[in-house]
Amino acid sequence: MVNRKWSAKRITVNLTSSEVKALKDYCSATGRPATDVIRELIRSLERSPKGLPEASHHE
Incomplete structure (x- = not known):
């Protein structure tokens, strides 16, 4: 069994x-x-840009 810290x-x-x-x-x-x-560039994005509703987590 593989132990993963995060799912990709x-x-x-x-x-x-x-x-x-x-x-x-x-x-x-x-x-x-x-x-x-x-991945680093994505993580640096604003979590909730001004003027936009909070993003829901879709996968």
Whole structure:
């Protein structure tokens, strides 16, 4: 049995070629994998942006 601290959900993100280049360049410069960089960016988002209702947790 696998003991997981968190559950993961796989998503697909469509990026322009310039966005892919920017991500690859950043990852190369920092030595971090794209998954970690994207996850950190998502975590840095405001939880409830001004003017928007509280988001419900959908999975």
